[in-house]
Amino acid sequence: MKKLVGLLVVALLVLGSAVVFAEVANPEWWQKAAEPYKGVVIKGISESTPPSKAMVEVAAPEFEKLTGIKVQFEVTSWDEMYNKSIQDLQTGAGIYDFIYVEQDIIYAYLAQNWLTNLTPFIQNSAITEPNFDVDDFTSFINYFKDEKGNIYAIPFEAFLKSYIYRKDLFEDPEIQAAFKAKYGYDLAVPTTWEQYTDIAKFFTEYGKEKGIELYGHIAQAKTHPCVAYEMCESIWPAWGIYNWGINLEKMRASVENGGTLNSDQAKKALRWYVDMLQYAPPGVRTYTWDETAAVFGAGKVAQGLIYLENLGWLAQDETRSAVIGKIGVALPPTAPGVMDDAKAGKGYIGYYDGGALGIPHSSKNKEAAWLFIQWCARKEWQPEFARLATRVVRKSTFEDPLIKELDAKMGGYFTLLKDYGYLFAGAPALPMHRPLNELYLKWISKAVAGEVSPEEALDNLAKEVDELMQELGY
Amino acid sequence: MRERKAQVWGLLAPTLFLMFAIGVVPVIYILYLSAFKYNVFSRVGMVYTGFNNFRKLVFDTDFLKSLRLGLTFVVLCCGIELPLGLLIANLLTLEFRGKGLFRTIMTLPLAMAPITIGSMWVLLMNPDIGPIPFYLRKLGIEYNIGVNPTQAFFTTVLVDIWHWTPFVVLTFMAGLSALPKQPYEAALVDGANRWQVFRYITVPLLKPVILTTLFIRIMDTFRVFDEVWMLTSGGPGTATRYVSIHLVRLVLQSMEYGYSSAMSLFLLYLTIVMCWLLMTFISSSQEAT
Structure with missing residues (x-):
């Protein structure tokens, strides 16, 4: 009887975690990769936009629960976001571990060497999820590359x-x-x-x-x-x-x-x-x-x-x-x-607008921040993220049934974005x-x-x- | 005695260090920056230009306009807040029903952060949904702070008066309660009317308080920011781009650190001169009384 109850409890726990992390393809990998950073507090800042709010309200709590890394994510007005980010980047204070890098500011940040090159991170299998798949991102990711093709930020929002x-x-x-x-x-x-x-x-x-x-x-x-x-x-x-x-x-x-x-x-x-x-x-x-x-x-x-x-x-x-x-x-x-x-x-x-998450050169928790950035960009969450915030940064997202259903409600917007996005810049x-x-x-x-x-x-x-x-x- | 002196200095040291670190060091740094042409996004880095940034101020029409607007704002706000505050403070010396309630409501704006005041007035003045433009439209008056520069300017003045007149009233009430009773009793015996008492006794006796309040309000209105930022952001066009707004834009948006440092120093100098003039006036009036 005791054995049966025990099995039942284990089954319930497994089922429970599957429900809580329903949109995580590989929870064990996340837990293992985050193990060295358990208890670390990462701080980030973004503009108060629907995608940022979705990350704060949905992505961050789930990430904390799964990995044990604490996320302090500040969403504020556009002006304030820039004032705080630039002051941190300029002084090298290291207050923020990840920041909002809007498409139009990336050139300024790159010119000042304010961002961390993420390409070595992407190539490091210990901290990059096997399904991350850089090639799945739409051409919007190209705005966040330098002349040599190094990636400095990962898009989380892109819209027209x-x-x-x-x-x-x-x-x-x-x-x-x-x-x-x-x-x-x-x-x-x-x-x-x-x-x-x-x-x-x-x-x-x-x-x-x-x-x-x-x-x-x-x-x-x-x-x-x-x-x-x-x-x-x-x-x-x-x-x-x-x-x-x-x-x-x-x-x-x-x-x-x-x-x-x-x-x-x-x-x-x-x-x-x-x-x-x-x-x-x-x-x-x-x-x-x-x-x-x-x-x-x-x-x-x-x-x-x-x-x-x-x-x-x-x-x-x-x-x-x-x-x-x-x-x-x-x-x-x-x-x-x-x-x-x-x-x-x-x-x-x-205008093809949007933004990405980047890691300041002065961050003290770069690996933990990188894990969170990937978390927000993971393939399996993208359709739901698009439902919450009308943004698409991965090609595979367009093919999801949820997006096709939303497309009709939104007057064919996702089709427009997919088929005619190239006309915008x-x-x-x-x-x-x-x-x-x-x-x-x-x-x-x-x-x-x-x-x-x-x-x-x-x-x-x-x-x-x-x-x-x-x-x-x- | 020497031991006691050391003890005093020891106790003062943390405060002096803090004052030096957060007061003196930034001023020295600004002084240093003001001698350079320095924009964060410049490819040429910091270029030493001596006093050129100060020279540039004199020919900068945008700066001069914002300075003129800022000073006009100071004159109007102080020119209205002080007489109005004095009037209300005098009325509050009288006994009437609901006086306590009035005094409480009147002081409420003082408890609110300027940014909140700005947000509140944005809603009140919103040309689409704001109650003030709505009722004025019913009276045949088009009120739109996004379109009409004069209305935008006077709205910022109005908001400042609404926010800060209670402060003036409180300081005057404190001043009035501390005035000696004998001159008033003598005036009554001599048959002076209320106006004469106010004109020839209250105002002269209250002069140091009036001047001190004016001193505080000049400094405050000169650096007004939050309410105006929320209400108009300096617009329409440049109608409410007061010098404080102009400076903030230059620092945070244009990132002109060298030039804006020179501008800050000039404004500091201007404030010191204005305050010194007032201090001299206060001192001479105190000597006279």
Whole structure:
């Protein structure tokens, strides 16, 4: 009898651990690899985004339970995350064992030798899980490699900033008829900026006529780094101004020095951006990336370009989203020739955003941190991670049944990401992107506020970018 | 005696060391940095430029504008908070129903962190969902701090007044309670009215308290950051980019460590000069009384 009870207890324990670590293919390996680091406390920092929250709330507790390594994971605002990370990296204090390495900051970190080369870690079988499979990562991992192909950070989030629209409104027969009567063509996903403008104007007027809070456009136009990012990452590329308007060979921005930042096309795009704010909700000049998603989720906007990492909650969270089942996603509108440029690899139509986890050069617990980074990137958890945070960094994730099911709920977003992700690009290799962003923010926000004209803003901006580049030794 | 001296120095040593480490050393380091052109992302590293960063300040239109805005903010906030605080403190010397409750509610903002105050006012002023723009719109007034630079500027002033006037009231109340009673009794005997008592007795007697409070408020408003950062981040455009905001952006975003060190030193110098002027004024007024 005693033997039977004993067997039953063992069976229950085995079953229990299988339930707790249901998404761990190889729990014994993790326990063995983590054995030397049991009790170690690793500290990390990231931006408060859906993927980071999923890591904090789901991945970290399970990792702690399985390995005995304690994870102190701080998620904070974007500004604060950078302030703390850079101070730690610069002083070499060794406060953090893993940090958020956003795609656009990697060049700055590599130039300063602030990150640990992870390639030797990957090659060390004692601390790298046999199923880790670097080749399974999408091409997004290439942004985190140096010229020799060494990997400095492992992606955990990758998503597009693209066009999102209210499918229910676009498919409403009454609205379709009213649009056609007004503009003479069918209401459909816009492929040109002229069509986008017509749709924006139409929905804003429609909202006014019907006495409902509905607008045709959204933007992140606050005096905040986000306004500069919106122009550089989304608007200008789709208007044919790539790489922040900077000639990457000469490292200059003004037309006279080979750049395109104050070109007629760049000015036209900025003029358009400022003019379009009239079709957005009244508070648009107080919006950052958070508010754009929140306002779309509240059902107040018919279309716009937003960071699609928000699709997870927009399409599924009934407590926050009023547009569940009403969302469509598509490629952004483009100026003539831009799509051809992107297909030929000469340009791009929008931003392939994302980030990775890297280990600071000064970390005192590199191996333990490496184990946690792998844990967040393990294959078997990726579909669930994608469900929680709408991000995909591994090719195998696209084939998972859960992703295929989610794809339908998210207006075909995962298919778009898989099939057309190559048309988008991350930020250009500008190690000084942070001080650059400050200059862009200054002049773009002046134009948005009407302090200067868009043309004047870009002439001054291009001049100051050239001066900054020279000062920094480029 | 020598033993006692050593004991005193021994007791003071930890404090002096801490003050030196966290007060003097950073200033020396900033002084050192201010002599260099130094951006973290520069390929040329630190370049010695002597006093060039200070020279640059004089021709930096963005800095001069932010300094002007910052000083305007100081003048407006102090110019309103002090008279208003004095008025409220005087009213609180009277007995009326609900005085205790009023005093409690009034001091609540002081217990809140500036960043919380900023977040709260962001919601109140939100052009889409904020109650203040909503009701003003009903009155035919468009209130949008994201669009209108004047409204944004005065909103930051309003928030500062809301947050810090209670502090002024408390210091004035403390001052009023310590005033001698004889001059008031003499004035009553002489038939002075309430205004005359206030104008010719209360204000002169309270002058040191008023000036000390002004001294504190000038320093505080000059370095205002959290509330403005939350509310407008310096915008729209550069409408509320006060010198403190400008400096923080230069350090944390642009990473211009050399130039921002020079700017910090200049602002420290400016604050010291303003405080020295006030101190001189306080001392002379104390001598006069």
